[in-house]
Amino acid sequence: MTTDIKFSYIKKQNTHFQFHFMNPKFPNTLTLNHMASCSNIDTLPEDCVSKILSYTSPKDACTFSMVSSTLQSPANSDTLWRTFLPSDYDHILSRTLNPLTLQPSSYKHLFYSLSQQPLLLDKGNISFKLDKCSGKKSYILSARELSITWSNDPMYWSWRPTTESR
Template sequence: MDSLPDDCVSKILSYTSPHDACRFSMVSSTLRSAADSDLLWQSFCPSDYRRILSRALHPHTLDSSSYKHLFCSLCHPLLLDGGNMSFKLEKSSGKKSYILSARQLSITWSSDPLYWCWRTVPESRFKEVAELRMVSWLEIRGEIWTRILTANTWYAVYLIMKISHREYGLDRVACEVSVAVGEKVQSGKVYLCEKDEKKGKKGRVLKMEEEEVMGVAAKREDGWMEIKVGEFFSGENDEHVTMSLMEVGYQLKGGLVVEGIEVRPKHHHS
């Protein structure tokens, strides 16, 4: 390997991953030179990185002095489209992930202050989040095209949320979730928060419902909660992906705080 030209070694390393390239750089000085080359790190950057940069809210925060520095900068959340979408590269693989803010989602009755309110919270990466005051019909939908994702990759979809101290009714009925790619639809049921058996529920009913439920919201590292909506495969073709969460059982509910929907690479397909 040491006898090969640097550009040849860089080309070989481009078939590995950013994580592997960093490991190879510690083997020898020849590999270190090839592993730090612009040729290699340009191959790890998204092919549409110029378009992504053109959409950045604060492009001046990125270090583009080299392709390696640019790649590392893109591994940190980058606000796009006026701050309504967040983009990030997975550091180990270079695969793309996005978070659609609540403003980019279709939330039934979100424009009516009787049912929803929009407010700023310091812990959110976005300017505004949507807080549910009271509805009987909860419906949240998001859309994305596979052309902006990494091809031939399994993706998982999560609703990013919190439950306020004014919560009521969210643990009474399971929500229906679905991810549709073209004519392929994956669906299931989830609970937005833990069920409280002290609220007058009958154990028999709970047991029947739990057999169909995929899960409940779990805590994230950033302090928010997330609940899985589904997963899909991003292939070579450009396809339209629709993600939704719905509960239309006419149970009054409130206290749900929606930050957005995340679409991120899934490491193990189930």
């Protein structure tokens, strides 16, 4: 069976096209708007750009936010920065000594807070921080919490304060 179809393109602005399918067998004209038909990367939907950036690193996303004003929004988006946070970030946050100090306005803000200021977890015996460039987790453990063979025996181990320790 042959279906006779005529179609015409109506150019809308520069990037968006509208199709009209006129088919004698169908009384209603089928019209499809192609919002996704874009000519360049900076006219792509925000989630598309965020998707590309989610395969990069927090550092690359920051670089991207300096490219142009139109790309600032996808490069700073919550969708994107959520992917840079550890998947178990809410569990980590639930272990903080003082959760009230963290009241982030966005995922990017939360990421920045976690990469700038170490967070004390589990009664203050673990210090947690995110690496600013890669988003990797880093922990500093309390030496007193470690179970070290003969740690109580001064013959083998002694406790000495160091300037970097808390």
